[in-house]
Amino acid sequence: MTTSDLTASGSARTSPRMIAGFSDYLRIARFDHMTKNVFILPGIALALLLRGNATTEGPLDILWNVVIGFVAAVGVASANYVINEWLDRDFDRFHPEKSQRAAVQRRMFGPLVLLEYLLLLGAGLALASLVNDALFAACLLLAVSGITYNVKPIRTKDRPYLDVLSESINNPIRLLIGWAMVDAGSLPPVSLLLAFWFGGAFLMNSKRLAEYRDIVASDGRETLGLYRRSFRHYSENHLSVANLVHALLCAFFVAIFLIKYRIEYILLFPGIVTLFAVYYALALTPNSVARKPEKLYRARPVILASVATTVLFVFATFADIPALEVLASQHFIETGALHLLPSRP
Incomplete structure (x- = not known):
């Protein structure tokens, strides 16, 4: 199969490109992917368990931080998805499912995509700044991760093994976001x-x-x-x-x-x-x-x-299971007394 055959095959998956509507621009923000923010929850839970006595935040303050922080994280993540779909539109047409994405199927205008990205990013970072500096820094890291993963000349998604490591770094970043909602004075x-x-x-x-x-x-x-x-x-x-x-x-x-x-x-x-x-x-x-x-x-x-x-x-x-402490200390099975056992005739 030649490259031209493959190009034709990829093009065949796409319907005639119509001008994108408002709903298409919403689609590329992938709000349906917000389930990935579930990795924020362990950060919240572990910060409460390990740092609950150290934090100066009250229960209502933490609840406020969690609500605003989640919305901020969704905003920044959606901004990353916007540039992901826009910059990948010429490659996604070769993928069985991703060829149906709005950026592939519809004619979108770069300035509008950029405006959507900036609005989502700006809203996410602005909300994060209302909580604390630690949450703002974590959300900023999430935004930088989206740029390094998608944008040339770095574009780590094109580099073997580094593509996986650079994409998965969003997991500890989301952990940081959850932790910062509870305790802004420490790191996990x-x-x-x-x-x-x-x-x-x-x-x-x-x-x-x-x-x-x-x-x-x-x-x-x-x-x-x-x-x-x-x-x-x-x-x-x-x-x-x-x-x-x-x-x-x-x-x-x-x-x-x-x-x-x-x-x-x-x-x-x-x-x-x-x-x-x-x-x-x-x-x-x-x-x-x-x-x-x-x-x-x-x-x-x-x-x-x-x-x-x-x-x-x-x-x-x-x-609390004190018996498990034995797993964290040194213990040896002593065999020195074996010579005292009666020998076989």
């Missing part, structure tokens, strides 16, 4: 930030693995390379090994956090392992929801594993 533990980063890398790499398997099977590897340049350097083996690396690094930093800050949280490990296993199985399933992380609420195994892990988290938060 580095082990927790790194665990969220590599956990997010596992999710994003699984998405790419699912896309690779499905699109190569249906349209060929050449089409996949036209959709995203980084895929030209990937193979199924590369993505599978990367998944293993991200999962191991996430588990390593999770273990550090659990042992240092609350040993009872070690009880969460079976739930965390189950979540990783279930999600990886989804990535290996044709046309699975792993390709659309914003739709994960439709994946029953993921929901069940998430609920079970949440129940374990609540239990471990309120249950």
Whole structure:
């Protein structure tokens, strides 16, 4: 198949381009993707548990921070989506689903897209500044992440492996946003930030693995390379090994956090392992929801594993189990007395 054939194939997925309407400009902001902001919730919960006594904020102040902070995060994230869809419009037409996006299907005007981006970004940062400087800085980091991921000459989404790491850094940033809503005077533990980063890398790499398997099977590897340049350097083996690396690094930093800050949280490990296993199985399933992380609420195994892990988290938060302290200290099985045992005849 030649490049011209592929171009024609990509064009065939698009209908005649009509001038975009107001609803099309709303679509590229992807407000339906706000479910990804669920990663803000652990930041709120862990800040309350670990820093609740240190914060000077009252319950009503924290509630205000959470409401305004969520709206601010949605605004900045939607601004990132706007430039994502606009700058990817010539590549998305080679993707089976993304070829139906408004920026591909409709004629949009660059100045209007830029205005939408600036309005959403400005509103998000302005709201964040009403809460505290820490939340403003975290939202600003989210905005910078969107620029480095999408905009040339950096455009990390075109670089193999760096594409996953740069996209998944939004996970610890969202953790920071949630933490700042409760305690603006500290940062989350580095082990927790790194665990969220590599956990997010596992999710994003699984998405790419699912896309690779499905699109190569249906349209060929050449089409996949036209959709995203980084895929030209990937193979199924590369993505599978990367998944293993991200999962191991996430588990390593999770273990550090659990042992240092609350040993009872070690009880969460079976739930965390189950979540990783279930999600990886989804990535290996044709046309699975792993390709659309914003739709994960439709994946029953993921929901069940998430609920079970949440129940374990609540239990471990309120249950003190001194016997588990043995896991955080050195113990050896002494064998020196074995020579005192009677020898066999």
